Each structure stands twice: as structure tokens, then as C-alpha cells.
Amino acid sequence: MLKTEILRVEDVEKDGEKIKKAAAILANGGLVVFPTETVYGLGANALDQNAVPNIFAAKGRPSDNPLIVHIAKLDTLYDLVLEVPRKALQLAEAFWPGALTIILKKKDIVPKVTSGGLDTVAVRMPSNAIAKQLILQAGVPVAAPSANLSGKPSPTLAKHCIEDLTGKVDAIIDGGECRYGVESTVISLAGETPVLLRPGAVTLEQMQQVIGKIQVHPGVIAYVDNGEKAISPGMKYRHYAPKAKVVIVDADLKQFVAFVNASKEEGVFALCFTEEANLLKKPFISYGKSDDQLAHAKKLFGALREFDERGAKIVYAHCPSEGGVGLAVYNRLLRAASFEVIKL
Ligand code: TXA
Ligand code: MG
Secondary structure: OOOOEEEEOOOOOOOHHHHHHHHHHHHOOOOEEEOOOOOOEEEEEOOOOOOHHHHHHHHOOOOOOOOEEEOOOHHHHHHHEOOOOHHHHHHHHHHOOOOEEEEEEEOOOOOOOOOOOOOEEEEEOOOOHHHHHHHHHHOOOEEOOEOOOOOOOOOOOHHHHHHHHOOOOOEEEEOOOOOOOOOOEEEEOOOOOOEEEEOOOOOHHHHHHHHOOOEEOHHHOOOOOOOOOOOOHHHHOOOOOOOOEEEEEEOOHHHHHHHHHHOOOOOEEEEEOHHHHHHOOOOEEEOOOOOOHHHHHHHHHHHHHHHHHOOOOEEEEEOOOOOOOHHHHHHHHHHHOOOOEEEO
């Protein structure tokens, strides 16, 4: 058991000493949980072969699932990858710092433990001010998966990380609620054609405007069999799963309300839109107005954790629309629901 220090940071300058302390922990091979604009990350020095395995141990994460390396300056990208293709640079210029992770062929300096044994590495420059300062001051690139126990919904508040990782990390920086609430968009530029592996707050449409054609990996909205060689290892694990059974309901507002109210099972809860809340006769959590995709993204993971706390047995989730950031929400919800969708 480690003694986990909780460092509450409200202001990067005012709380500069706390960030400095956390940065020193990283530089010395320790584990630090920190906020980003997407979700909280569980960080270690990405180039330290002895530190990185502790991330996998703390999360209970399979060792073949590679980590994202977080950087604070564009120069660092050139230290980590063999080559920066034109499209990668265009995406970095358009969306960094921000919620976009780019996969490229790695240099030997990136240890295999960090890349899950692959010859590619995922790199992201986060925009969150605390994350940026932390990485700068640590003076090393920071490998960080989402700061949840493997299989649990990603953490969007420090309290989620405190629940999952107290005693397993050296420090947790509490920087408030994450701006987006879903993990970064992941795109691979390691091959001929760009491939979207995970949708996020930087949308497919936005990236297409910058680099043109992007292939969408089938696993983004469909089940990829475990036996099939997933090109992004994270796709093959069951993810974001609360204890309750989640079922996505694809329906209009009226149909959804009628369906939930008519359900006879025990422990039914609804994940609904704001417009439906007053009409439901079952307990519910609303994740925003039906057309507010950013709200759905921000509230989804917290809601999944709350359903468990409230003892939900079945959660009927009103299907979000798939365009823009909605694709990211739909992608996460599909995994929480083990791909079970009822179409009315
Ligand atoms: O927003 C985020 O991306 C957060 C914050 C902390 O930055 N991090 C995060 O990391 O979500 P994680 O480990 O939970 O998800 C990383 C995903 C996994 O699905 C992993 O398999 C994939 O990216 N990935 C990482 N490196 C890869 C690589 N070299 N090739 C293919 N997929 C890779
Ligand atoms: Mg994760």
C-alpha cells in the first residue's frame, strides 16, 4: 500500500508548489493521477522501464494494452517517433493542445512496456493547464491511461480516482471536473491511410476538413471479436462497464418514456434526456438535453458510476445521436451495454 497524497489544485500559479511536488514524484519514477480536459490520467515517466509497469499493476490492466504518451511541447514528438508525416503535423497544428491522440511509428527510446509491445506509439498534447504544467515541470513525457481500475468507467472527477486508486498511487491531483468527460480521439497515421480508432471530442468531421479521407475502424460502432487481431488493443477489452446491465434504447422521446414506464423488471433505471425526466416513473439520471452532445459526453461516465451506487440492476439508456461528439458517446455507451441495442 502506498500513501496517496491528495493535492487540490484550483489555480496553476497559486498552487504551483503542489504541481512541483507531483512533477518531482513523476521524475523520480512514481505514479501521479492528474486531470486532463478529457478524463483523469494515471501517469508515470513514459521512458522509465521500471516506472511504467506500475501503471499496469495499479489499474489491473493487461500488459499488451499500450499507453498514450503525453507531451507539453511539439519538439518532444520528434524525440519519440521515427517520422512525422505531413498529415500528422497538420492534425497536431489544428488540434494540439487538445483531445487528439496520434499514433506513429516509435523510436527505440520509447520502451516496449509503454507501447504494449507494438512498434508504434500513441502521443497526445493535452490542453488542461494543470496537465501541461505537470508535464513541463516533470521534464519527461508522461505515459497515462485513464485513471480508473481496468473495466470501470473512466474518471471525470477526482473522487472517481480516489475511489479506484487510493493506496495504489503516490499522489492524486484534484483539478475539478474534466471539461469533455470522454477520452481523446485516437487516430493512427502509422500506415498508408489514416484510421480512426476511437472517436472523441475532436470529431471525425473536423479532422476530415484538415487531412481529407479517414477510414473509420469497424470496431468504432460494431463488435470486434476478441479473437480477431484488433489494431488498437484497447478495443478488444470489455470497457466502461458498470455492475448494472445497460441496454441502449433507440427511440424517440415519447417511445422511450413509454418503454421505460412499462418495464416490469426489478431495479430499472433510465439514462434519459432532460426533456423526459418529468415523465418517467422510474428512477433516472438525465445526461442533458436531447441535442446537447457535449453534455452527454461530460455526464456519461459519472452517471454510469452513480447507477451502481444507487443499486441499479438494469439501465435503459436513451441512444444519443451519432454525429459529431455524439459518435464518441455512442461508442462508449455501446461498450457499456456490451453492444445490446433495442430499436423501437
Ligand atoms: O483522453 C485520453 O486519451 C486519456 C487521457 C488520460 O489522456 N487516456 C486514455 O488512455 O484514455 P487509455 O489507455 O485508457 O486509452 C488509450 C487507448 C487504448 O484503447 C489503447 O489500446 C490505444 O489507445 N492505443 C494506445 N497506443 C496505441 C498504439 N500504439 N496502437 C494502437 N492503439 C493504441
Ligand atoms: Mg481507459
